[in-house]
Amino acid sequence: MQGSHYVAGTPNAYIQEPGLIGRAGEWISRFGRKVFLVTGVKSWEAAGAKLADSLERAGINYRVERYGGECTYGEADRLKQLVEPGTELIVGVGAGKVTDTAKKLANDLSLPLVTIPTLAATCAPVTNLSIMYTEEGVYMDFPVFYRNTLLTLVDTEVIAAAPPRYLAAGIGDTIAKWVESKACSTGKPQNLPTIGGVQTAKLIFDTLLADSEQALEDARAQRPTPELQRVIDAVILFSGMVGGLGEDNCRSAAAHAVHNGLTTLPEMHAAYHGEKVAYGILVQLALERRPEEEIRELTGFYRSIGLPVKLRDMGLDRPLTGREMEELIRVSLSPEGTMANMPFPVTGESLAEAIRQVEAWTY
Numbered sequence: 609m610q611g612s613h614y615v616a617g618t619p620n621a622y623i624q625e626p627g628l629i630g631r632a633g634e635w636i637s638r639f640g641r642k643v644f645l646v647t648g649v650k651s652w653e654a655a656g657a658k659l660a661d662s663l664e665r666a667g668i669n670y671r672v673e674r675y676g677g678e679c680t681y682g683e684a685d686r687l688k689q690l691v692e693p694g695t696e697l698i699v700g701v702g703a704g705k706v707t708d709t710a711k712k713l714a715n716d717l718s719l720p721l722v723t724i725p726t727l728a729a730t731c732a733p734v735t736n737l738s739i740m741y742t743e744e745g746v747y748m749d750f751p752v753f754y755r756n757t758l759l760t761l762v763d764t765e766v767i768a769a770a771p772p773r774y775l776a777a778g779i780g781d782t783i784a785k786w787v788e789s790k791a792c793s794t795g796k797p798q799n800l801p802t803i804g805g806v807q808t809a810k811l812i813f814d815t816l817l818a819d820s821e822q823a824l825e826d827a828r829a830q831r832p833t834p835e836l837q838r839v840i841d842a843v844i845l846f847s848g849m850v851g852g853l854g855e856d857n858c859r860s861a862a863a864h865a866v867h868n869g870l871t872t873l874p875e876m877h878a879a880y881h882g883e884k885v886a887y888g889i890l891v892q893l894a895l896e897r898r899p900e901e902e903i904r905e906l907t908g909f910y911r912s913i914g915l916p917v918k919l920r921d922m923g924l925d926r927p928l929t930g931r932e933m934e935e936l937i938r939v940s941l942s943p944e945g946t947m948a949n950m951p952f953p954v955t956g957e958s959l960a961e962a963i964r965q966v967e968a969w970t971y
């Protein structure tokens with residue numbers, strides 16, 4: 609509709625605090641006493657004992673269910689059968705895929721969602737959509753729910769205790785917001801939510817370029833410093849706000865589309881979401897014919913925090929076969945993805961050329 613805009617903004621409440629997991633029960637009990645928790649094996653190892661203790665102290669009746677390892681429609685359906693009548697809240701404890709599975713489940717059941725990220729690797733805890741995959745881990749689509757997360761509880765100490773590579777990947781996923789929202793908003797109505805989304809993305813980008821190296825060092829030393837806290841807020845909360853404000857004018861573009869294409873390569877399954885997106889950013893910059901100086905700044909930053917600059921940095925130690933390139937391009941350009949958010953048409957040829965350029969760059 610002409611002149612209309614939808615703003616989803618932020619979760620109902622977002623709290624970041626060192627040691628917060630020990631007080632999670634207090635927060636959750638404000639909204640419900642019977643909860644269903646979805647988690648993963650590693651996530652539960654990281655947060656389970658303290659969280660369970662906190663839930664018990666708050667008198668919360670809870671059931672814990674491990675998810676199957678992929679965010680699929682089938683998995684959300686399976687979990688749905690396990691949720692007992694009278695359950696008041698769904699709680700997702702873990703990384704992006706656990707969170708998105710819990711989110712899909714909460715929306716299928718029309719129940720509020722609490723997210724407790726154990727990594728700062730994506731904005732999944734605060735966004736109102738789930739990224740769905742096949743059983744084999746190949747990208748499918750992203751249903752948007754138009755329902756915000758009730759509560760996001762971020763324990764700075766839990767995030768700092770996770771392997772720093774996850775945080776670096778989260779930083780890669782988050783700097784994409786600036787590159788992609790700028791592309792996506794080009795030619796769209798410049799209403800205030802759109803401008804706010806793009807400006808938020810710029811704030812995030814500048815914050816991450818300035819603070820990431822220090823924050824990673826602090827994470828390694830498990831020190832919840834202001835730099836680490838700023839990086840976590842940027843990765844989890846502010847990155848979600850970009851789409852929350854700008855919605856369809858500030859969605860992903862080529863970087864995430866290329867990420868989707870990369871999921872077709874078996875070697876890439878060991879690379880993290882944010883690492884593939886970081887590579888996708890470089891491909892987007894090549895498509896946009898950005899100046900060398902801008903690319904240099906970014907590749908230098910990537911190297912300083914361990915993000916991939918080449919496919920081989922993600923474990924692909926051989927040239928792509930013709931068939932693999934075709935498949936990568938097919939999925940990257942899929943109408944289910946976000947390539948159409950680029951302000952100019954991207955073809956199979958221009959995309960293949962951009963990938964070849966990124967691989968050939970000497971900086």
Ligand SMILES: [Zn+2]
Nearest residue numbers: 730781881885
């Ligand atoms: Zn992402």
